[in-house]
Amino acid sequence: MVYRAHVLICGEPRCVEKGARDVEAALTQKIQELGLENEVQILEASALGHGEQGPELVVYPEGVHYVNLRPEDATRIVEEHLFKGRPIAELQYKEPPSEPLPAPSHKEIRVVLDKIGKIDPENIDDYIALDGYAALAKVLGGMSRDEVLVVLKTSGLRGRGGAGFPTHLKWSFAKNAPGDVKYVICNADEGDPGAFMNRRVLEGDPHAVIEGMAIAAYVIGARQGYIYVRAEYPIAISTLRVALAQAREYGLLGENILDTHFSFDLEIRMGAGAFVCGEETALMKSIEGVRGMPTTRPPFPATSGLWGKPSNINNVETYANVPQILLKGGAWFASMGTEKSKGTKTFAVAGKVARTGLIEVPLGITIREIVYDVGGGVLDGKKFKAVQTGGPMGGCIPEKYLDLPVDYENLAAVGSIMGSGGFVVMDEETCMVDIARFFMEFTQEESCGKCVPCRVGTRRMLEILEHICAGKGKPGDIEMLETLAEKIGFGSLCGLGQGAPNPVLSTLEHFRDEYEAHIYEKRCPAKVCKALIEYRIEAETCIGCTRCARNCPVNAISGKAKQVHVIDPETCIRCGICAQVCPVDAVKVE
Amino acid sequence: MDKALTQTIHRALTRHANSQESLVEMLREINAELGYLSAETLGGLADALKLPRSQVLSVASFYSMLDLEPRGTHVIKLCQDAPCHVAGGQEIWETLERELGISFGATTPDGKWTLLTTSCIGACAVGPVMMVDDDIYGNLTPERVREILAQVADQDRAGGRT
Numbered sequence: 001m002v003y004r005a006h007v008l009i010c011g012e013p014r015c016v017e018k019g020a021r022d023v024e025a026a027l028t029q030k031i032q033e034l035g036l037e038n039e040v041q042i043l044e045a046s047a048l049g050h051g052e053q054g055p056e057l058v059v060y061p062e063g064v065h066y067v068n069l070r071p072e073d074a075t076r077i078v079e080e081h082l083f084k085g086r087p088i089a090e091l092q093y094k095e096p097p098s099e100p101l102p103a104p105s106h107k108e109i110r111v112v113l114d115k116i117g118k119i120d121p122e123n124i125d126d127y128i129a130l131d132g133y134a135a136l137a138k139v140l141g142g143m144s145r146d147e148v149l150v151v152l153k154t155s156g157l158r159g160r161g162g163a164g165f166p167t168h169l170k171w172s173f174a175k176n177a178p179g180d181v182k183y184v185i186c187n188a189d190e191g192d193p194g195a196f197m198n199r200r201v202l203e204g205d206p207h208a209v210i211e212g213m214a215i216a217a218y219v220i221g222a223r224q225g226y227i228y229v230r231a232e233y234p235i236a237i238s239t240l241r242v243a244l245a246q247a248r249e250y251g252l253l254g255e256n257i258l259d260t261h262f263s264f265d266l267e268i269r270m271g272a273g274a275f276v277c278g279e280e281t282a283l284m285k286s287i288e289g290v291r292g293m294p295t296t297r298p299p300f301p302a303t304s305g306l307w308g309k310p311s312n313i314n315n316v317e318t319y320a321n322v323p324q325i326l327l328k329g330g331a332w333f334a335s336m337g338t339e340k341s342k343g344t345k346t347f348a349v350a351g352k353v354a355r356t357g358l359i360e361v362p363l364g365i366t367i368r369e370i371v372y373d374v375g376g377g378v379l380d381g382k383k384f385k386a387v388q389t390g391g392p393m394g395g396c397i398p399e400k401y402l403d404l405p406v407d408y409e410n411l412a413a414v415g416s417i418m419g420s421g422g423f424v425v426m427d428e429e430t431c432m433v434d435i436a437r438f439f440m441e442f443t444q445e446e447s448c449g450k451c452v453p454c455r456v457g458t459r460r461m462l463e464i465l466e467h468i469c470a471g472k473g474k475p476g477d478i479e480m481l482e483t484l485a486e487k488i489g490f491g492s493l494c495g496l497g498q499g500a501p502n503p504v505l506s507t508l509e510h511f512r513d514e515y516e517a518h519i520y521e522k523r524c525p526a527k528v529c530k531a532l533i534e535y536r537i538e539a540e541t542c543i544g545c546t547r548c549a550r551n552c553p554v555n556a557i558s559g560k561a562k563q564v565h566v567i568d569p570e571t572c573i574r575c576g577i578c579a580q581v582c583p584v585d586a587v588k589v590e
Numbered sequence: 591m592d593k594a595l596t597q598t599i600h601r602a603l604t605r606h607a608n609s610q611e612s613l614v615e616m617l618r619e620i621n622a623e624l625g626y627l628s629a630e631t632l633g634g635l636a637d638a639l640k641l642p643r644s645q646v647l648s649v650a651s652f653y654s655m656l657d658l659e660p661r662g663t664h665v666i667k668l669c670q671d672a673p674c675h676v677a678g679g680q681e682i683w684e685t686l687e688r689e690l691g692i693s694f695g696a697t698t699p700d701g702k703w704t705l706l707t708t709s710c711i712g713a714c715a716v717g718p719v720m721m722v723d724d725d726i727y728g729n730l731t732p733e734r735v736r737e738i739l740a741q742v743a744d745q746d747r748a749g750g751r752t
Contacts, residue, residue: 190712191710192710193669193672193673193674193709193714194671194673194710195710195712195714196712196714199712231618231655232655232708232710232712233711233712269614269615270615270618271653271655272614272618272653272654272655272656273653273654273656274654275709286614287611288611289613289614290613290645290648290649291648291649291652293652348673348714348715349715350673350676350714350715350717351673351676351677352676352677356714356715356716357715392672422672422673426676430676435672435676438675441670442670442672446709448652575688576681577732580732
């Protein structure tokens with residue numbers, strides 16, 4: 001019999017405890033009353049994902065998720081939704097306001113994010129029900145290590161941590177490296193400001209990462225792996241702990257996995273707040289329990305990594321792609337993307353854009369499509385100025401490249417990088433010199449201090465940028481920044497120092513006029529740099545309510561009640577409170 | 591060394607089977623328990639692990655989440671990264687400094703508040719973001735910051751902490 005609709009109702013103990021059986025009874029009764037029993041099928045399911053708000057049920061084919069149900073709600077669902085076809089909004093599950101993962105826009109394709117929100121991350125059965133661990137079973141059940149590499153090569157998967165190194169090559173280096181003891185490491189030290197896709201994957205689909213790592217371990221011949229997670233992500237860590245325990249319980253980790261000769265286990269290691277630990281050699285030092293400082297390459301981790309043993313290190317998103325590639329085939333993955341950059345990429349869209357949050361798009365999509373079609377355009381209808389990609393080692397891409405297809409090579413060609421997927425949109429009210437100063441402050445703070453060009457050079461660059469923003473820029477500053485940028489990039493050991501000048505170089509290239517306005521005209525075109533702006537009260541708008549004068553922390557505003565007020569620029573500290581409190585928007589920035 | 595401190599160190603060592611490679615984890619756990627890592631704590635841990643004290647200090651001083659100085663009752667950590675900055679983080683920075691009367695990195699004289707920055711906590715979609723102890727607050731405005739500070743102070747009064 002073909003049913004028109006299916007209702008999945010949660011039969012987990014905690015939902016039953018809260019009355020799921022009564023809800024189911026009411027549902028069945030009403031369905032029979034309305035004679036829908038041949039059209040609607042009720043199925044008992046395991047956790048549907050929001051058991052804390054149980055009893056819960058999902059109506060398919062629409063996939064509408066109802067939570068906190070009482071029997072009378074069930075009656076209404078049958079009447080309204082199943083009978084009349086009108087889903088009931090107020091009974092539906094609502095994403096917590098802090099972190100919506102809304103329905104994908106039509107430009108999105110979800111591979112890595114596909115299961116997030118559909119499964120209960122703390123229930124391995126949910127993952128298995130959606131083909132979870134089928135890839136591992138397929139690999140262990142009869143694929144040679146080289147066959148796995150061939151599939152990966154066909155897929156064209158490249159490292160999603162930012163550098164874009166072909167994954168099959170990296171794995172084959174570690175596989176071919178001599179040695180009995182090898183390690184598989186997952187870099188989950190997602191430190192790039194504005195990038196939180198790895199957190200979401202770890203919190204929403206942890207088994208995909210575990211499965212990907214187990215397959216990597218099989219290929220390179222490792223028995224032990226580490227997931228290095230930053231301590232800023234406590235929920236990701238606790239979710240992973242549960243996932244690891246369940247995988248062990250099911251024999252998917254540990255000795256003789258799926259009754260084969262393959263044995264593998266994983267441990268979680270946590271950072272303690274050091275951005276540079278996202279660099280692979282520094283990360284391995286941190287796992288070893290010492291200062292997380294980068295070391296020279298070569299030797300590369302594939303030959304001499306953790307404790308000097310051959311190690312394969314990939315990031316969360318790379319591993320999470322692997323199981324699906326092995327199940328659906330390399331050609332499927334390679335059918336998405338551009339010639340050299342295959343598949344999809346997650347981006348964390350943030351900044352001045354209408355819809356912020358995580359997206360997953362096929363590579364080759366243009367910046368315009370991400371900002372306008374997926375992101376809903378610039379916030380408040382303001383003008384797009386630039387997008388900053390790739391985190392603090394990336395660059396700012398101006399408006400003229402809006403139609404640039406996003407892939408590893410194209411981003412590099414315009415002075416930025418893919419990075420781990422940060423995508424910060426900036427509008428006309430963002431000062432590009434301030435942004436460059438801001439990123440330099442970040443890298444300067446996070447420089448581990450090992451290399452002089454990075455340790456001292458970034459400080460010198462930061463000082464110059466601070467001077468420019470403070471209105472003390474002088475001729476020659478721009479040229480000095482360029483010289484320093486070149487030397488720092490050339491002379492630093494790791495990606496942090498090499499990439500540190502990028503935000504300055506890219507803003508200099510695309511927004512040189514803003515630097516010049518700051519230095520030569522002592523003017524901040526975006527009206528951001530405090531030293532270069534002045535607050536003024538528009539006489540014709542001011543209603544003399546005295547609110548600004550009363551709130552000014554330094555008494556810089558004078559004026560009698562019902563008369564026009566005036567700001568004394570000498571006393572004013574440009575805190576902006578007057579503009580915040582003015583009821584008629586009379587305070588203007590110049 | 592006082593007994594409570596010895597016990598804290600001992601518990602951390604037991605949890606990690608005296609393993610030197612778990613030094614970072616142990617430091618973080620002891621830090622969470624005691625609020626900060628004193629010279630005495632670091633020395634005690636170094637001796638127990640048979641590591642040079644200089645090495646333990648080098649690790650403790652490297653990671654920003656490990657504190658070498660005592661902190662206030664409440665620790666506020668403002669995210670200082672780009673998405674939060676673009677979303678109005680500078681205003682929040684100034685509001686916090688003004689409201690608490692201290693600059694970033696400092697603790698109020700009454701020992702109630704410590705103001706620090708944090709690197710990205712991955713809540714960029716709701717920036718600007720700050721953490722007050724273990725709670726994350728997003729979509730901050732100066733007004734909202736004042737409300738949160740008052741709310742925390744109220745809870746302290748209700749809980750008998752001043």
